[in-house]
Amino acid sequence: MQLVEGDEIELIEAGITVVRGILAAGVHCGLKRKRRDLTLIYSEVPAAVVGTFTTNQVKAAPVVITQARVRGRGVARAIVCNSGNANACNGPRGERDALAMGAAVAQELGLDEEEVLVASTGVIGLPLDMEKVRAGIAQAARELAKSREAAAAAVEGIMTTDTVPKEVAVRFRIQGHDCFLAGMAKGSGMIHPNMATMLAFLATDCAVERESLDRLFRDVVRRTFNQISVDGDTSTNDMALLLANGMAGNRPLTADDPEFPNFARALEYAARELAKAIARDGEGATKLLEVRVEGAASDEAARIIARSIVRSNLVKAAIFGGDANWGRILCAAGYAGVPFRPEGVSIFLGHVQVCDRGSALPFDEAVASEVLRQPEVVVRLVMEEGQGEAVAWGCDLTYDYVKINASYRT
């Protein structure tokens, strides 16, 4: 049993189906050559749903539809997601197809169409093969299950260039009730979420009042999914959803409940683990880059600076090469768009300080190289502007990133 975030949250080896009332399935319907490409997540009872969505002006059809449903009724019973095709830039046909995906799920499961959320990920500008999608939905509906295997199949069904599945599950107690919160995510490329994220589907059986859940989720997304970057490209299909079906039996939590912070910690932990998993598995990545900014003028300033550093191609290439080129780190902080005094900035690579208040500090290159050779590299930027702090996550820029993206469609 692994306790995280103090001793109140337990990390468990499980998938999304560990949440009471949540069933899942992942099938192969033929949109991708071999791997699973269609995922269905189902709640036995209506669940409050909150979400964040891409800020890209170009929004895929399923994003538009799901965003309207989440902001409208705010209650969901199912999420359907295909991979291999983004259903973006397909004009009126894309919208019809996204609606039809939801309708097919509603029919298979006897739900109201408005209770079905739709997502897609994959190539842009290619119409969906709806015959395959409909067959996949029928099969997934038949295979819905509460098993570990069903959860794992569901995670596989949303993957594109991801090399590892990304899921997380925690247990915590609210009002004496055992509660679960679990989720999955896909990432890899076109990852630079902006008030949104790549695909992440989370569920909890903890009962939470929807308004409080909505505010908390936006807040958590801002500190987790919105703080990762693989390549600086904000996708047309980003979406993070959280279902709360209340099946744990607790009285619905509101933001002023003394136990709300415990739920908030569980959610933030789960979201952060998924966000880090996405950054670590960025296209071509060999390392997770964690950038911590302290002493900024505000948390928001710290977030912007941390993101600018994890986004920098030059920083990312230096991390790949194990080159302690801290000038690029300070440079990337400098063009983030936030005013600060460079003479107040100190930089640490792991435990090695390389820059003291804006100036070079003699350091042992061999020790610094050793730090940079680790699979997780922590860069700490300490400023003298105020109390603001934030963390961002990214990855190195490698030959394989170029290779993967020079021929993604072919």
Add this chain to the structure above:
Amino acid sequence: MQLVEGDEIELIEAGITVVRGILAAGVHCGLKRKRRDLTLIYSEVPAAVVGTFTTNQVKAAPVVITQARVRGRGVARAIVCNSGNANACNGPRGERDALAMGAAVAQELGLDEEEVLVASTGVIGLPLDMEKVRAGIAQAARELAKSREAAAAAVEGIMTTDTVPKEVAVRFRIQGHDCFLAGMAKGSGMIHPNMATMLAFLATDCAVERESLDRLFRDVVRRTFNQISVDGDTSTNDMALLLANGMAGNRPLTADDPEFPNFARALEYAARELAKAIARDGEGATKLLEVRVEGAASDEAARIIARSIVRSNLVKAAIFGGDANWGRILCAAGYAGVPFRPEGVSIFLGHVQVCDRGSALPFDEAVASEVLRQPEVVVRLVMEEGQGEAVAWGCDLTYDYVKINASYRT
């Protein structure tokens, strides 16, 4: 004789020394292992000077000093620039060294210190070896000459990872006088100028009133140097300078002079050629990417969208791979931060239309691939928002970019 921009401007095979009264030198003083690393440009008479500078919060010492001199007196006699060392993040010592570089030039040439402009480019956070710099300045002062060779040596002296020298020279007529405008630039990496540029030094013998020159230069920089991107990283050392020493003998031009547009065209042509040369020679680049945006809400909106596309890692990798992945182009337009209707956007790769009003258009992949295999790839984005238009230049993202930047310092 090659006429450009209508029939009034003649492109000539020459360097900056073609400008009357301008002498130059480039020497090797030992900051780099073998190649020239110190450049001196000298005007026999005082020249009006205007410039734009990096907006990075972290400004190298020479940038701070030169910016103050350009905005202060606005008159210059010499530019000194070393490569191999950026003299950035070196604390008070960096400032002393930058001042000393200027002072050494003033002493060698009998000038006022305030008339000497200082620039540096290279590694960040490494103190300058002033003994070498002083010796280099003395040698350069001795070698100042008006020859084609001296101009070529001066261009070499400012190069870092540039693989080709970048210079331009034009002749035009003002009030019946032959005038020359010529310049040089260096680029390669950390190229994403923001209200500034990488190093570019231009000179003209045309007499131009300083206020008019200043406004024109900012305008031209906005459409040329600020519209290029190699890797999205805005350097700490960006600087573009233009000297106008009036030795052509014309009455000083002001913005309302009927012949001012002719001078403006010559300047814009020269700046654009240097900007494109920087983009084409981006680190590891195999192709020049030109993105034209038409029909945007405003020129500024068009500039922002064009820059977002040339900056996208995913677009750049697709161009490298010859992959006609237009979804990434539309996606990068969408996250530029400018509102527009995707249903009004059409995209052309060279002469091949691949997207019609936001939706896929069947096209011949072989023909599109052929377009993308050329050394210059033109992407055209036609919107239905208004009359705004702009061009931006970048390059492809290649294995060599990663290779160069994984071990720049070592």
